[in-house]
Amino acid sequence: MESKERIRFDNVSMQYQTPGGLLEVVKQMSFSVNQGDFISLVGPSGCGKTTLLNMAAGFLKPSSGVVTLDGTPIEGPGPDRGVMFQEYGVFPWLTVEQNIAFGLNLKANGGRSTQEKQAIIDRYLELMGLSSFRRAYPKTLSGGMRQRLALARTYAVHPEFVLMDEPFGALDAQTRSAMHDLLLEVLHAEGKTVLLITHSVEEAVYLSNKVLVISARPSRIQEVIDIPFPYPRAHSLQETPEFNTLRSRIHNLVMREYAAQEAQAATKMAG
Numbered sequence: 001m002e003s004k005e006r007i008r009f010d011n012v013s014m015q016y017q018t019p020g021g022l023l024e025v026v027k028q029m030s031f032s033v034n035q036g037d038f039i040s041l042v043g044p045s046g047c048g049k050t051t052l053l054n055m056a057a058g059f060l061k062p063s064s065g066v067v068t069l070d071g072t073p074i075e076g077p078g079p080d081r082g083v084m085f086q087e088y089g090v091f092p093w094l095t096v097e098q099n100i101a102f103g104l105n106l107k108a109n110g111g112r113s114t115q116e117k118q119a120i121i122d123r124y125l126e127l128m129g130l131s132s133f134r135r136a137y138p139k140t141l142s143g144g145m146r147q148r149l150a151l152a153r154t155y156a157v158h159p160e161f162v163l164m165d166e167p168f169g170a171l172d173a174q175t176r177s178a179m180h181d182l183l184l185e186v187l188h189a190e191g192k193t194v195l196l197i198t199h200s201v202e203e204a205v206y207l208s209n210k211v212l213v214i215s216a217r218p219s220r221i222q223e224v225i226d227i228p229f230p231y232p233r234a235h236s237l238q239e240t241p242e243f244n245t246l247r248s249r250i251h252n253l254v255m256r257e258y259a260a261q262e263a264q265a266a267t268k269m270a271g
Protein backbone atom coordinates (compact mmCIF):
# COMPACT_ATOMS: atom_id res chain seq x y z
CA MET A 1 0.00 0.00 0.00
CA GLU A 2 1.35 3.41 -1.01
CA SER A 3 1.47 5.81 1.96
CA LYS A 4 0.37 9.43 1.92
CA GLU A 5 2.37 11.96 -0.08
CA ARG A 6 3.86 14.61 2.22
CA ILE A 7 6.62 16.58 0.48
CA ARG A 8 6.44 17.06 -3.27
CA PHE A 9 9.00 18.53 -5.66
CA ASP A 10 6.98 19.59 -8.66
CA ASN A 11 8.89 20.46 -11.82
CA VAL A 12 11.58 22.14 -9.73
CA SER A 13 14.49 23.96 -11.37
CA MET A 14 17.26 25.95 -9.75
CA GLN A 15 19.80 28.31 -11.24
CA TYR A 16 22.46 30.17 -9.34
CA GLN A 17 24.05 33.42 -10.39
CA THR A 18 27.81 32.84 -10.40
CA PRO A 19 30.74 35.01 -11.55
CA GLY A 20 30.94 32.75 -14.62
CA GLY A 21 27.26 33.27 -15.49
CA LEU A 22 24.07 31.44 -14.68
CA LEU A 23 24.67 27.93 -13.33
CA GLU A 24 21.80 25.56 -14.03
CA VAL A 25 21.90 23.12 -11.15
CA VAL A 26 18.53 21.36 -10.96
CA LYS A 27 16.36 20.90 -14.03
CA GLN A 28 12.63 20.20 -13.94
CA MET A 29 12.80 17.65 -11.17
CA SER A 30 9.71 16.02 -9.75
CA PHE A 31 9.48 13.51 -6.93
CA SER A 32 7.44 12.79 -3.82
CA VAL A 33 8.36 11.95 -0.28
CA ASN A 34 5.63 9.85 1.31
CA GLN A 35 4.80 9.41 4.98
CA GLY A 36 7.39 7.12 6.60
CA ASP A 37 9.75 7.14 3.61
CA PHE A 38 13.50 6.99 4.13
CA ILE A 39 14.85 8.43 0.91
CA SER A 40 18.53 8.80 0.14
CA LEU A 41 19.86 11.14 -2.51
CA VAL A 42 23.08 10.01 -4.16
CA GLY A 43 24.91 11.58 -7.08
CA PRO A 44 28.06 13.39 -8.13
CA SER A 45 29.51 16.20 -6.07
CA GLY A 46 27.87 19.50 -6.98
CA CYS A 47 24.80 17.97 -8.65
CA GLY A 48 22.47 19.86 -6.34
CA LYS A 49 21.63 17.48 -3.50
CA THR A 50 22.10 20.11 -0.79
CA THR A 51 20.11 22.55 -2.90
CA LEU A 52 17.18 20.11 -2.91
CA LEU A 53 17.43 19.52 0.84
CA ASN A 54 17.51 23.27 1.48
CA MET A 55 14.31 23.64 -0.51
CA ALA A 56 12.55 21.00 1.59
CA ALA A 57 13.88 22.69 4.74
CA GLY A 58 12.53 26.03 3.50
CA PHE A 59 15.93 27.78 3.35
CA LEU A 60 15.80 28.15 -0.45
CA LYS A 61 13.07 28.63 -3.02
CA PRO A 62 13.30 27.08 -6.48
CA SER A 63 13.87 29.37 -9.49
CA SER A 64 10.82 27.71 -11.00
CA GLY A 65 8.45 24.96 -9.97
CA VAL A 66 7.27 24.43 -6.42
CA VAL A 67 8.05 22.34 -3.34
CA THR A 68 4.96 21.58 -1.26
CA LEU A 69 4.30 20.09 2.14
CA ASP A 70 0.86 18.47 2.34
CA GLY A 71 -0.08 20.38 -0.77
CA THR A 72 0.96 23.84 0.50
CA PRO A 73 4.06 25.56 -0.93
CA ILE A 74 6.95 25.59 1.54
CA GLU A 75 7.65 29.22 2.41
CA GLY A 76 10.26 28.82 5.14
CA PRO A 77 11.71 26.57 7.84
CA GLY A 78 9.44 25.09 10.50
CA PRO A 79 9.64 22.94 13.64
CA ASP A 80 8.06 20.07 11.69
CA ARG A 81 11.35 19.70 9.77
CA GLY A 82 14.54 18.96 11.71
CA VAL A 83 17.69 19.64 9.73
CA MET A 84 21.09 18.11 10.39
CA PHE A 85 24.10 19.23 8.43
CA GLN A 86 27.55 17.84 7.83
CA GLU A 87 29.09 20.04 10.48
CA TYR A 88 27.85 18.59 13.69
CA GLY A 89 25.46 21.40 14.47
CA VAL A 90 26.09 21.59 18.17
CA PHE A 91 26.75 24.82 20.03
CA PRO A 92 30.22 24.70 21.62
CA TRP A 93 29.28 27.22 24.32
CA LEU A 94 26.43 25.09 25.67
CA THR A 95 26.67 21.87 27.68
CA VAL A 96 25.33 18.58 26.32
CA GLU A 97 22.09 19.05 28.24
CA GLN A 98 21.71 22.70 27.20
CA ASN A 99 22.30 21.73 23.57
CA ILE A 100 19.41 19.26 23.68
CA ALA A 101 17.25 21.79 25.55
CA PHE A 102 17.96 24.55 23.03
CA GLY A 103 15.35 23.63 20.43
CA LEU A 104 12.80 22.80 23.10
CA ASN A 105 13.11 26.30 24.51
CA LEU A 106 12.48 28.01 21.19
CA LYS A 107 9.13 29.73 20.86
CA ALA A 108 8.22 27.67 17.79
CA ASN A 109 8.39 24.54 19.94
CA GLY A 110 6.59 26.06 22.92
CA GLY A 111 3.74 24.65 24.93
CA ARG A 112 5.66 22.05 26.94
CA SER A 113 5.95 22.23 30.72
CA THR A 114 9.37 22.25 32.40
CA GLN A 115 8.79 18.64 33.52
CA GLU A 116 7.88 17.53 30.02
CA LYS A 117 11.00 19.17 28.62
CA GLN A 118 13.18 17.55 31.25
CA ALA A 119 11.63 14.14 30.50
CA ILE A 120 12.44 14.56 26.79
CA ILE A 121 16.00 15.67 27.55
CA ASP A 122 16.54 12.72 29.91
CA ARG A 123 15.12 10.27 27.38
CA TYR A 124 17.52 11.37 24.64
CA LEU A 125 20.49 11.59 26.97
CA GLU A 126 19.77 7.98 27.88
CA LEU A 127 19.08 6.82 24.32
CA MET A 128 22.28 8.40 22.99
CA GLY A 129 24.39 7.16 25.90
CA LEU A 130 25.19 10.70 27.02
CA SER A 131 23.63 10.71 30.52
CA SER A 132 26.94 10.87 32.34
CA PHE A 133 28.11 13.71 30.08
CA ARG A 134 25.12 15.98 30.56
CA ARG A 135 27.21 18.79 32.01
CA ALA A 136 30.15 18.34 29.62
CA TYR A 137 30.93 20.76 26.79
CA PRO A 138 31.07 19.44 23.19
CA LYS A 139 34.83 20.01 22.84
CA THR A 140 35.43 17.37 25.52
CA LEU A 141 33.44 14.74 23.57
CA SER A 142 34.61 12.34 20.88
CA GLY A 143 33.40 12.80 17.27
CA GLY A 144 30.88 9.99 17.66
CA MET A 145 29.50 11.47 20.87
CA ARG A 146 29.15 14.90 19.25
CA GLN A 147 27.30 13.25 16.43
CA ARG A 148 24.95 11.54 18.88
CA LEU A 149 24.39 14.88 20.55
CA ALA A 150 23.52 16.44 17.19
CA LEU A 151 21.02 13.65 16.58
CA ALA A 152 19.56 14.11 20.08
CA ARG A 153 19.13 17.83 19.38
CA THR A 154 17.37 17.15 16.11
CA TYR A 155 15.09 14.46 17.52
CA ALA A 156 14.23 16.19 20.82
CA VAL A 157 11.83 18.63 19.19
CA HIS A 158 10.05 15.67 17.59
CA PRO A 159 10.12 16.84 13.99
CA GLU A 160 8.00 14.82 11.60
CA PHE A 161 10.72 15.10 8.99
CA VAL A 162 14.44 14.64 9.44
CA LEU A 163 16.53 16.20 6.67
CA MET A 164 20.18 15.15 6.81
CA ASP A 165 23.13 16.28 4.72
CA GLU A 166 26.05 13.84 4.97
CA PRO A 167 25.59 13.49 8.73
CA PHE A 168 27.95 10.54 9.10
CA GLY A 169 30.61 11.54 6.59
CA ALA A 170 33.28 12.42 9.11
CA LEU A 171 32.91 9.36 11.32
CA ASP A 172 35.08 6.26 11.46
CA ALA A 173 33.54 3.05 10.12
CA GLN A 174 32.58 1.60 13.52
CA THR A 175 30.98 4.76 14.85
CA ARG A 176 29.20 5.23 11.56
CA SER A 177 27.76 1.76 11.73
CA ALA A 178 26.62 2.28 15.34
CA MET A 179 24.99 5.57 14.30
CA HIS A 180 23.10 3.81 11.50
CA ASP A 181 21.55 1.38 13.95
CA LEU A 182 20.73 4.10 16.44
CA LEU A 183 19.05 6.08 13.69
CA LEU A 184 17.00 3.08 12.52
CA GLU A 185 16.01 2.38 16.13
CA VAL A 186 14.72 5.90 16.71
CA LEU A 187 12.93 5.96 13.38
CA HIS A 188 11.30 2.65 14.13
CA ALA A 189 10.13 3.88 17.53
CA GLU A 190 8.99 7.30 16.34
CA GLY A 191 7.98 6.76 12.72
CA LYS A 192 9.68 9.71 11.04
CA THR A 193 10.08 10.58 7.40
CA VAL A 194 13.67 11.07 6.27
CA LEU A 195 15.62 12.64 3.41
CA LEU A 196 19.32 11.81 3.57
CA ILE A 197 22.18 12.97 1.38
CA THR A 198 25.07 10.58 1.32
CA HIS A 199 28.11 9.73 -0.76
CA SER A 200 28.03 6.18 0.58
CA VAL A 201 25.96 3.86 -1.59
CA GLU A 202 26.21 1.19 1.11
CA GLU A 203 24.74 3.55 3.70
CA ALA A 204 21.95 4.52 1.30
CA VAL A 205 20.98 0.90 0.62
CA TYR A 206 21.19 -0.12 4.27
CA LEU A 207 19.03 2.70 5.59
CA SER A 208 16.55 3.60 2.85
CA ASN A 209 13.39 2.27 1.31
CA LYS A 210 14.13 4.35 -1.78
CA VAL A 211 17.33 5.67 -3.35
CA LEU A 212 17.25 8.52 -5.86
CA VAL A 213 20.24 8.63 -8.15
CA ILE A 214 20.74 12.22 -9.26
CA SER A 215 22.41 12.85 -12.61
CA ALA A 216 25.28 15.17 -13.50
CA ARG A 217 24.31 18.86 -13.90
CA PRO A 218 21.83 20.12 -14.90
CA SER A 219 20.45 17.47 -12.60
CA ARG A 220 17.51 15.24 -13.16
CA ILE A 221 16.51 12.07 -11.39
CA GLN A 222 18.46 9.40 -13.19
CA GLU A 223 16.72 6.53 -11.50
CA VAL A 224 14.56 5.72 -8.49
CA ILE A 225 15.51 2.44 -6.89
CA ASP A 226 13.19 0.73 -4.43
CA ILE A 227 15.00 -1.04 -1.63
CA PRO A 228 12.79 -3.99 -0.78
CA PHE A 229 14.36 -5.13 2.52
CA PRO A 230 11.94 -5.02 5.47
CA TYR A 231 12.69 -3.09 8.66
CA PRO A 232 14.09 -3.62 11.24
CA ARG A 233 17.35 -4.27 9.42
CA ALA A 234 20.43 -5.94 10.77
CA HIS A 235 24.06 -5.69 9.71
CA SER A 236 24.00 -9.22 8.37
CA LEU A 237 21.85 -7.82 5.55
CA GLN A 238 24.99 -6.24 4.12
CA GLU A 239 26.50 -9.68 3.57
CA THR A 240 23.63 -10.96 1.44
CA PRO A 241 23.82 -11.34 -2.36
CA GLU A 242 20.61 -9.27 -2.74
CA PHE A 243 22.19 -6.36 -0.89
CA ASN A 244 25.36 -6.58 -2.94
CA THR A 245 23.47 -6.73 -6.22
CA LEU A 246 21.61 -3.53 -5.38
CA ARG A 247 24.74 -1.86 -4.07
CA SER A 248 26.72 -2.54 -7.22
CA ARG A 249 23.84 -1.53 -9.48
CA ILE A 250 23.52 1.84 -7.74
CA HIS A 251 27.30 2.23 -7.52
CA ASN A 252 27.58 1.79 -11.30
CA LEU A 253 24.82 4.33 -11.93
CA VAL A 254 26.50 6.86 -9.65
CA MET A 255 29.93 6.29 -11.19
CA ARG A 256 28.50 6.93 -14.63
CA GLU A 257 27.12 10.28 -13.46
CA TYR A 258 30.43 11.15 -11.77
CA ALA A 259 32.18 10.50 -15.06
CA ALA A 260 29.65 12.66 -16.94
CA GLN A 261 30.16 15.50 -14.48
CA GLU A 262 33.97 15.20 -14.71
CA ALA A 263 33.75 15.27 -18.51
CA GLN A 264 31.64 18.44 -18.30
CA ALA A 265 34.20 20.09 -16.03
CA ALA A 266 37.05 19.08 -18.38
CA THR A 267 35.23 20.53 -21.41
CA LYS A 268 34.68 23.78 -19.52
CA MET A 269 38.38 24.00 -18.59
CA ALA A 270 39.43 23.33 -22.17
CA GLY A 271 36.97 25.95 -23.44
Ligand SMILES: Nc1ncnc2c1ncn2[C@@H]1O[C@H](COP(=O)(O)OP(=O)(O)OP(=O)(O)O)[C@@H](O)[C@H]1O
Pocket residue numbers: 016017018023025044045046047048049050051052
Ligand atom coordinates in the same frame (compact mmCIF):
# COMPACT_ATOMS: atom_id res chain seq x y z
N1 LIG B 1 24.40 30.16 -3.35
C1 LIG B 1 25.03 29.68 -4.42
N2 LIG B 1 25.50 30.52 -5.38
C2 LIG B 1 26.14 30.03 -6.46
N3 LIG B 1 26.36 28.72 -6.68
C3 LIG B 1 25.93 27.84 -5.77
C4 LIG B 1 25.24 28.27 -4.58
N4 LIG B 1 24.93 27.18 -3.85
C5 LIG B 1 25.39 26.12 -4.55
N5 LIG B 1 25.99 26.51 -5.69
C6 LIG B 1 26.58 25.64 -6.71
O1 LIG B 1 25.56 24.77 -7.17
C7 LIG B 1 26.04 23.45 -7.38
C8 LIG B 1 25.24 22.48 -6.54
O2 LIG B 1 25.54 22.66 -5.17
P1 LIG B 1 25.00 21.69 -4.03
O3 LIG B 1 25.69 22.04 -2.77
O4 LIG B 1 23.51 21.70 -4.02
O5 LIG B 1 25.50 20.26 -4.57
P2 LIG B 1 25.71 18.87 -3.83
O6 LIG B 1 25.22 17.84 -4.77
O7 LIG B 1 25.08 18.90 -2.48
O8 LIG B 1 27.29 18.80 -3.70
P3 LIG B 1 28.22 17.94 -2.66
O9 LIG B 1 27.90 16.50 -2.91
O10 LIG B 1 29.60 18.29 -3.11
O11 LIG B 1 27.88 18.41 -1.28
C9 LIG B 1 27.53 23.50 -7.02
O12 LIG B 1 28.27 23.65 -8.21
C10 LIG B 1 27.66 24.73 -6.15
O13 LIG B 1 28.93 25.31 -6.32
